[in-house]
Amino acid sequence: MTDNASTILEKLVGMSRRIGDPSRDLVILGDGNTSARIDSDTFWVKASGAMLEGISADGFTEVRFAPILDILKRPPSDDDDMKRLLSAARVDPEGRHPSIETVFHALALTECGAKYVAHTHPIALNSILCSRNAREALSGHLFSETALYLGPEPIIIDYADPGLPIARSLLGEIRAYIARWGQAPRVFYLLNHGMVALGQSAQEAENITAMAVKSARILLGTYALGGPNFISENDVMRIINRPDEEFRRKLANAV
Ligand SMILES: [Zn+2]
Numbered sequence: 001m002t003d004n005a006s007t008i009l010e011k012l013v014g015m016s017r018r019i020g021d022p023s024r025d026l027v028i029l030g031d032g033n034t035s036a037r038i039d040s041d042t043f044w045v046k047a048s049g050a051m052l053e054g055i056s057a058d059g060f061t062e063v064r065f066a067p068i069l070d071i072l073k074r075p076p077s078d079d080d081d082m083k084r085l086l087s088a089a090r091v092d093p094e095g096r097h098p099s100i101e102t103v104f105h106a107l108a109l110t111e112c113g114a115k116y117v118a119h120t121h122p123i124a125l126n127s128i129l130c131s132r133n134a135r136e137a138l139s140g141h142l143f144s145e146t147a148l149y150l151g152p153e154p155i156i157i158d159y160a161d162p163g164l165p166i167a168r169s170l171l172g173e174i175r176a177y178i179a180r181w182g183q184a185p186r187v188f189y190l191l192n193h194g195m196v197a198l199g200q201s202a203q204e205a206e207n208i209t210a211m212a213v214k215s216a217r218i219l220l221g222t223y224a225l226g227g228p229n230f231i232s233e234n235d236v237m238r239i240i241n242r243p244d245e246e247f248r249r250k251l252a253n254a255v
């Protein structure tokens with residue numbers, strides 16, 4: 001049985017509250033945003049100005065994919081126009097205004113086939129994403145679980161203005177990634193900004209976030225002893241293609 005809009009919202013609220021827990025160091029204040037696909041026409045996304053900590057159902061707004069994705073084809077003339085276009089995508093015209101990051105959520109939920117998306121600014125990961133050598137530090141896998149849960153590699157994009165510029169950078173990278181790997185990415189790293197976890201379930205988006213943060217903490221530790229010693233590409237592919245590992249991943253993600 002597929003979940004209906006209110007069940008999806010309930011799961012989204014639960015995930016958002018857990019990642020918004022201040023003790024996890026993933027977001028503070030109004031940082032981050034989350035979303036979930038309802039069906040092929042609409043999705044829930046965090047409302048502009050809402051905080052993930054303690055968020056409830058009224059912190060989300062339902063928007064239509066088509067007008068959001070149209071923004072990529074017909075860019076707004078200025079910030080006010082962008083806000084107007086985002087607001088026009090609301091299913092309920094009286095509903096709350098969607099987050100400025102709604103466009104990249106729409107891409108994650110369509111181009112990448114994700115069902116739940118979690119965007120956070122984790123302190124441990126941002127210590128790397130805000131470093132000069134971030135790309136080099138993130139160019140391999142330190143242990144097998146990152147390959148298993150995060151996929152063969154992340155998409156990494158340079159800093160871009162929140163809103164449409166981030167979504168524009170991501171679109172080309174997503175298509176190149178799918179062409180290269182034959183599968184959708186599970187994580188985006190936004191340099192000088194944060195991460196985006198793409199899950200088939202709310203649990204998966206949360207697991208990807210937790211695994212990326214664990215890896216970031218270990219990665220930072222490796223620089224005290226000569227830098228990261230990545231596992232080989234063969235070992236990465238072996239983990240990704242092992243049926244027992246895939247079974248373990250699906251069980252943990254409750255997909
Ligand atoms: Zn952000």
